[in-house]
Amino acid sequence: MENQACCVDPEKVSQIRELAHQDEAIYDLADFFKLFGDSTRLKILFALSHGEVCVGDLAEALGLSQSSVSHQLRTLRQNNVVKFRKMGKIVYYSLDDEHVGNLLNQGLEHMNHQ
Secondary structure, eight states: OOOOOOOOOHHHHHHHHHHHTOHHHHHHHHHHHHGGGOHHHHHHHHHHTTSOEEHHHHHHHHTOOHHHHHHHHHHHHHTTSEEEEEETTEEEEEESSHHHHHHHHHHHHHHHHO
16 A cells, blocks of 8 residues: 655644634534434425515414424524514514625535535
8 A cells, every 4th residue: 555645734734733723613513514404494494595484474474383393493593693572472584694695605605516
């Protein structure tokens, strides 16, 4: 078996080590991306990417129970992915900011790139 040539660029090694030592931020990012690993949550997020929607409309549009939608929205809200406002007894949800919509669009673009 042939030995592979070893190429070590000290500057790149140093940069990578600095990035790898941001453990807390990396763990937080991994947890954040886990939120996008559930198809129900993604459907909800894509629906919200078109504007504010109440729980009942989300449930009806996605063919899910209001309880199921509320559960997923609670998870997304606790992780600052969606925000809500109440109007009487009705709760309206929207994406927390444009970054979430950008991530969804980037993901779709990547999937359609193939």
